[in-house]
Amino acid sequence: MNDMTLVGKNVDTRNIKISARAVQVYYGDTHAIKDVDVDIESNTVTAFIGPSGCGKSTFLRCLNRMNDTIDICRVEGQITLDGEDIYDPKVDPVQLRAKVGMVFQKPNPFPKSIYDNIAYGPRIHGLARNKAELDEIVEKSLRRGAIWDEVKDRLDAPGTGLSGGQQQRLCIARAIATEPEVLLMDEPCSALDPIATAQVEELIDELRQSYSVVIVTHSMQQAARVSQKTAFFHLGNLVEFGETGQIFTNPEDPRTESYITGRIG
Ligand SMILES: Nc1ncnc2c1ncn2[C@@H]1O[C@H](COP(=O)(O)OP(=O)(O)OP(=O)(O)O)[C@@H](O)[C@H]1O
Protein backbone atom coordinates (compact mmCIF):
# COMPACT_ATOMS: atom_id res chain seq x y z
CA MET A 1 0.00 0.00 0.00
CA ASN A 2 1.21 3.51 -0.64
CA ASP A 3 0.10 6.75 0.98
CA MET A 4 -2.57 7.30 -1.63
CA THR A 5 -4.37 4.09 -0.72
CA LEU A 6 -4.18 4.98 2.97
CA VAL A 7 -5.69 8.39 2.26
CA GLY A 8 -8.32 6.65 0.17
CA LYS A 9 -9.28 4.63 3.24
CA ASN A 10 -10.10 7.80 5.18
CA VAL A 11 -7.44 7.47 7.85
CA ASP A 12 -7.75 10.45 10.17
CA THR A 13 -4.14 11.65 10.22
CA ARG A 14 -4.68 13.68 13.42
CA ASN A 15 -5.48 10.49 15.27
CA ILE A 16 -2.44 8.43 14.26
CA LYS A 17 -0.35 7.05 17.11
CA ILE A 18 2.06 4.78 15.25
CA SER A 19 2.89 5.04 11.60
CA ALA A 20 4.90 2.40 9.72
CA ARG A 21 6.26 2.97 6.22
CA ALA A 22 8.10 0.59 3.89
CA VAL A 23 8.95 -1.75 6.76
CA GLN A 24 11.05 -4.77 5.82
CA VAL A 25 12.21 -7.43 8.25
CA TYR A 26 14.86 -10.05 7.54
CA TYR A 27 16.01 -13.01 9.61
CA GLY A 28 19.35 -13.65 7.94
CA ASP A 29 18.31 -14.27 4.33
CA THR A 30 14.62 -14.83 5.11
CA HIS A 31 12.51 -11.85 4.11
CA ALA A 32 9.77 -12.07 6.76
CA ILE A 33 8.02 -8.68 6.38
CA LYS A 34 7.72 -7.14 2.94
CA ASP A 35 7.23 -3.43 2.49
CA VAL A 36 4.50 -2.90 5.07
CA ASP A 37 2.76 0.47 5.49
CA VAL A 38 0.20 0.80 8.26
CA ASP A 39 -1.19 3.40 10.63
CA ILE A 40 -2.22 2.52 14.19
CA GLU A 41 -4.75 4.99 15.53
CA SER A 42 -5.24 6.29 19.05
CA ASN A 43 -8.15 4.93 21.11
CA THR A 44 -8.49 2.07 18.69
CA VAL A 45 -8.02 -1.68 18.89
CA THR A 46 -6.23 -2.96 15.80
CA ALA A 47 -6.25 -6.72 15.15
CA PHE A 48 -3.50 -8.48 13.19
CA ILE A 49 -4.77 -11.67 11.59
CA GLY A 50 -3.38 -14.16 9.10
CA PRO A 51 -2.11 -17.72 8.76
CA SER A 52 0.68 -19.11 10.96
CA GLY A 53 4.11 -17.85 9.85
CA CYS A 54 2.79 -14.84 7.91
CA GLY A 55 4.72 -12.38 10.08
CA LYS A 56 2.19 -11.08 12.62
CA SER A 57 4.47 -11.47 15.65
CA THR A 58 7.49 -10.23 13.70
CA PHE A 59 5.69 -7.06 12.69
CA LEU A 60 4.25 -6.55 16.18
CA ARG A 61 7.76 -6.77 17.65
CA CYS A 62 8.90 -3.98 15.28
CA LEU A 63 6.56 -1.58 17.06
CA ASN A 64 8.50 -1.58 20.34
CA ARG A 65 11.87 -2.73 18.99
CA MET A 66 11.60 -6.18 20.55
CA ASN A 67 13.28 -7.50 17.39
CA ASP A 68 16.46 -5.69 18.55
CA THR A 69 16.90 -8.60 20.95
CA ILE A 70 17.05 -11.16 18.11
CA ASP A 71 20.61 -11.24 16.71
CA ILE A 72 19.87 -12.28 13.14
CA CYS A 73 16.91 -9.93 12.77
CA ARG A 74 17.22 -6.76 10.67
CA VAL A 75 14.49 -4.12 10.42
CA GLU A 76 14.36 -1.50 7.63
CA GLY A 77 11.94 1.33 6.86
CA GLN A 78 10.41 3.89 9.16
CA ILE A 79 8.23 3.58 12.26
CA THR A 80 7.13 6.66 14.17
CA LEU A 81 5.37 7.05 17.53
CA ASP A 82 3.65 10.44 17.78
CA GLY A 83 5.72 11.47 14.76
CA GLU A 84 9.09 10.51 16.33
CA ASP A 85 11.25 7.86 14.70
CA ILE A 86 11.45 4.99 17.23
CA TYR A 87 14.60 3.61 15.54
CA ASP A 88 16.50 6.88 16.00
CA PRO A 89 19.77 6.09 17.81
CA LYS A 90 18.87 8.57 20.56
CA VAL A 91 15.75 6.58 21.51
CA ASP A 92 16.26 4.36 24.57
CA PRO A 93 14.52 1.03 23.87
CA VAL A 94 13.75 0.57 27.59
CA GLN A 95 11.89 3.89 27.70
CA LEU A 96 10.19 3.06 24.42
CA ARG A 97 8.93 -0.27 25.81
CA ALA A 98 7.45 1.48 28.85
CA LYS A 99 5.38 3.56 26.40
CA VAL A 100 4.72 0.67 24.05
CA GLY A 101 4.09 -2.29 26.37
CA MET A 102 3.82 -5.91 25.36
CA VAL A 103 2.00 -9.05 26.43
CA PHE A 104 3.25 -12.33 24.98
CA GLN A 105 1.46 -15.51 23.98
CA LYS A 106 3.10 -17.52 26.73
CA PRO A 107 2.69 -15.99 30.19
CA ASN A 108 6.14 -14.99 31.46
CA PRO A 109 5.91 -13.73 35.04
CA PHE A 110 9.21 -12.77 36.66
CA PRO A 111 10.46 -15.23 39.31
CA LYS A 112 9.34 -12.75 41.95
CA SER A 113 6.30 -12.18 44.14
CA ILE A 114 2.98 -11.16 42.61
CA TYR A 115 3.48 -7.72 44.15
CA ASP A 116 6.99 -7.31 42.74
CA ASN A 117 5.93 -8.45 39.27
CA ILE A 118 3.67 -5.40 39.10
CA ALA A 119 5.89 -3.02 41.08
CA TYR A 120 8.99 -3.72 38.97
CA GLY A 121 8.24 -1.34 36.07
CA PRO A 122 6.85 1.52 38.19
CA ARG A 123 9.98 1.29 40.41
CA ILE A 124 12.39 1.41 37.43
CA HIS A 125 10.56 4.35 35.92
CA GLY A 126 10.07 6.18 39.23
CA LEU A 127 6.28 6.29 39.03
CA ALA A 128 5.65 6.14 42.80
CA ARG A 129 6.98 8.54 45.43
CA ASN A 130 6.46 6.17 48.35
CA LYS A 131 5.23 2.74 49.40
CA ALA A 132 1.60 3.87 49.65
CA GLU A 133 1.64 5.12 46.06
CA LEU A 134 3.29 1.94 44.88
CA ASP A 135 0.67 -0.14 46.74
CA GLU A 136 -1.98 1.87 44.98
CA ILE A 137 -0.45 1.28 41.53
CA VAL A 138 -0.17 -2.44 42.27
CA GLU A 139 -3.81 -2.72 43.37
CA LYS A 140 -5.13 -0.63 40.49
CA SER A 141 -3.13 -2.61 37.91
CA LEU A 142 -4.25 -5.96 39.33
CA ARG A 143 -7.86 -4.77 39.34
CA ARG A 144 -7.59 -3.63 35.73
CA GLY A 145 -5.97 -6.98 34.88
CA ALA A 146 -9.11 -8.64 36.30
CA ILE A 147 -7.09 -10.68 38.81
CA TRP A 148 -7.14 -8.63 42.03
CA ASP A 149 -9.77 -10.71 43.81
CA GLU A 150 -7.85 -13.90 43.19
CA VAL A 151 -4.50 -12.63 44.47
CA LYS A 152 -5.20 -9.87 47.00
CA ASP A 153 -4.58 -12.21 49.94
CA ARG A 154 -1.30 -13.58 48.61
CA LEU A 155 0.60 -10.69 47.07
CA ASP A 156 3.85 -12.09 48.52
CA ALA A 157 3.43 -15.47 46.83
CA PRO A 158 5.46 -16.14 43.67
CA GLY A 159 3.84 -15.11 40.37
CA THR A 160 5.01 -18.36 38.84
CA GLY A 161 2.77 -20.28 41.27
CA LEU A 162 -0.42 -19.04 39.62
CA SER A 163 -2.40 -20.96 37.02
CA GLY A 164 -1.64 -20.26 33.35
CA GLY A 165 -4.64 -18.01 32.90
CA GLN A 166 -3.89 -16.16 36.13
CA GLN A 167 -0.26 -15.71 35.07
CA GLN A 168 -1.41 -14.16 31.81
CA ARG A 169 -3.68 -11.70 33.58
CA LEU A 170 -0.76 -10.92 35.93
CA CYS A 171 1.37 -10.17 32.85
CA ILE A 172 -1.33 -7.91 31.46
CA ALA A 173 -1.52 -6.11 34.82
CA ARG A 174 2.29 -5.79 34.76
CA ALA A 175 2.19 -4.32 31.25
CA ILE A 176 -0.38 -1.69 32.16
CA ALA A 177 1.29 -0.76 35.48
CA THR A 178 3.66 1.62 33.66
CA GLU A 179 0.68 3.35 31.97
CA PRO A 180 1.77 2.56 28.41
CA GLU A 181 0.35 4.59 25.53
CA VAL A 182 0.22 1.56 23.29
CA LEU A 183 -0.27 -2.04 24.34
CA LEU A 184 0.87 -4.83 22.01
CA MET A 185 -0.72 -8.22 22.70
CA ASP A 186 0.45 -11.34 20.90
CA GLU A 187 -2.32 -13.97 21.17
CA PRO A 188 -2.94 -12.96 24.79
CA CYS A 189 -5.86 -15.32 25.30
CA SER A 190 -4.43 -18.53 23.91
CA ALA A 191 -3.75 -19.84 27.44
CA LEU A 192 -7.05 -18.63 28.90
CA ASP A 193 -10.40 -20.29 29.50
CA PRO A 194 -13.55 -18.67 28.06
CA ILE A 195 -14.30 -16.73 31.26
CA ALA A 196 -10.81 -15.27 31.55
CA THR A 197 -10.87 -14.59 27.79
CA ALA A 198 -14.08 -12.61 28.18
CA GLN A 199 -12.50 -10.66 31.07
CA VAL A 200 -9.45 -9.84 28.97
CA GLU A 201 -11.61 -8.79 26.02
CA GLU A 202 -13.55 -6.49 28.31
CA LEU A 203 -10.28 -5.07 29.61
CA ILE A 204 -9.06 -4.46 26.04
CA ASP A 205 -12.19 -2.50 25.32
CA GLU A 206 -11.69 -0.44 28.46
CA LEU A 207 -8.01 0.21 27.68
CA ARG A 208 -9.03 1.64 24.34
CA GLN A 209 -10.50 4.66 26.16
CA SER A 210 -6.97 5.73 27.06
CA TYR A 211 -4.60 3.77 24.84
CA SER A 212 -4.05 2.14 21.48
CA VAL A 213 -4.16 -1.63 21.53
CA VAL A 214 -2.75 -3.95 18.88
CA ILE A 215 -3.77 -7.59 19.24
CA VAL A 216 -2.59 -10.60 17.27
CA THR A 217 -5.23 -13.29 17.24
CA HIS A 218 -6.06 -16.53 15.48
CA SER A 219 -9.69 -16.16 16.47
CA MET A 220 -11.78 -14.30 13.89
CA GLN A 221 -14.56 -14.08 16.47
CA GLN A 222 -12.18 -12.37 18.85
CA ALA A 223 -10.93 -9.96 16.16
CA ALA A 224 -14.52 -9.13 15.24
CA ARG A 225 -15.50 -8.66 18.90
CA VAL A 226 -12.66 -6.49 20.12
CA SER A 227 -11.19 -4.55 17.19
CA GLN A 228 -12.22 -1.56 15.13
CA LYS A 229 -9.43 -1.99 12.56
CA THR A 230 -8.10 -5.23 11.11
CA ALA A 231 -4.89 -5.94 9.21
CA PHE A 232 -4.65 -9.20 7.26
CA PHE A 233 -1.11 -10.50 6.70
CA HIS A 234 -0.16 -13.22 4.24
CA LEU A 235 3.38 -14.46 3.46
CA GLY A 236 4.94 -11.33 4.94
CA ASN A 237 2.69 -8.92 3.03
CA LEU A 238 0.01 -6.72 4.52
CA VAL A 239 -2.71 -7.73 2.09
CA GLU A 240 -5.58 -5.69 3.44
CA PHE A 241 -6.16 -3.15 6.18
CA GLY A 242 -9.40 -1.43 7.06
CA GLU A 243 -12.48 -1.24 9.23
CA THR A 244 -13.00 -4.58 10.98
CA GLY A 245 -16.65 -4.76 9.90
CA GLN A 246 -15.70 -4.25 6.28
CA ILE A 247 -12.81 -6.76 6.35
CA PHE A 248 -15.10 -9.46 7.75
CA THR A 249 -18.16 -8.79 5.65
CA ASN A 250 -16.81 -7.41 2.41
CA PRO A 251 -13.06 -8.00 1.97
CA GLU A 252 -11.49 -6.56 -1.16
CA ASP A 253 -8.75 -9.14 -1.66
CA PRO A 254 -9.53 -12.79 -2.50
CA ARG A 255 -6.76 -13.92 -0.11
CA THR A 256 -8.51 -12.16 2.78
CA GLU A 257 -11.79 -13.72 1.83
CA SER A 258 -10.25 -17.19 1.65
CA TYR A 259 -8.72 -16.77 5.08
CA ILE A 260 -11.77 -15.43 6.87
CA THR A 261 -13.98 -18.07 5.35
CA GLY A 262 -11.52 -20.76 6.42
CA ARG A 263 -10.10 -21.79 3.05
CA ILE A 264 -6.46 -20.86 3.86
CA GLY A 265 -4.48 -20.89 7.08
N1 LIG B 1 13.64 -15.72 15.74
C1 LIG B 1 13.48 -16.06 14.45
N2 LIG B 1 14.53 -16.52 13.72
C2 LIG B 1 14.38 -16.87 12.43
N3 LIG B 1 13.22 -16.82 11.75
C3 LIG B 1 12.15 -16.38 12.42
C4 LIG B 1 12.21 -15.98 13.79
N4 LIG B 1 10.98 -15.60 14.19
C5 LIG B 1 10.17 -15.74 13.12
N5 LIG B 1 10.87 -16.21 12.05
C6 LIG B 1 10.32 -16.48 10.70
O1 LIG B 1 9.64 -15.32 10.24
C7 LIG B 1 8.40 -15.68 9.61
C8 LIG B 1 7.25 -15.00 10.35
O2 LIG B 1 7.14 -15.56 11.65
P1 LIG B 1 6.18 -14.95 12.79
O3 LIG B 1 6.53 -15.63 14.05
O4 LIG B 1 6.25 -13.49 12.73
O5 LIG B 1 4.75 -15.44 12.22
P2 LIG B 1 3.31 -15.36 12.91
O6 LIG B 1 2.39 -14.78 11.88
O7 LIG B 1 3.39 -14.68 14.22
O8 LIG B 1 2.94 -16.91 13.09
P3 LIG B 1 2.07 -17.65 14.26
O9 LIG B 1 0.65 -17.36 13.96
O10 LIG B 1 2.40 -19.09 14.07
O11 LIG B 1 2.52 -17.11 15.59
C9 LIG B 1 8.35 -17.19 9.62
O12 LIG B 1 8.83 -17.65 8.39
C10 LIG B 1 9.27 -17.57 10.76
O13 LIG B 1 9.87 -18.83 10.52
Ligand SMILES: [Mg+2]
Ligand atom coordinates in the same frame (compact mmCIF):
# COMPACT_ATOMS: atom_id res chain seq x y z
MG1 LIG C 1 3.08 -15.31 16.19
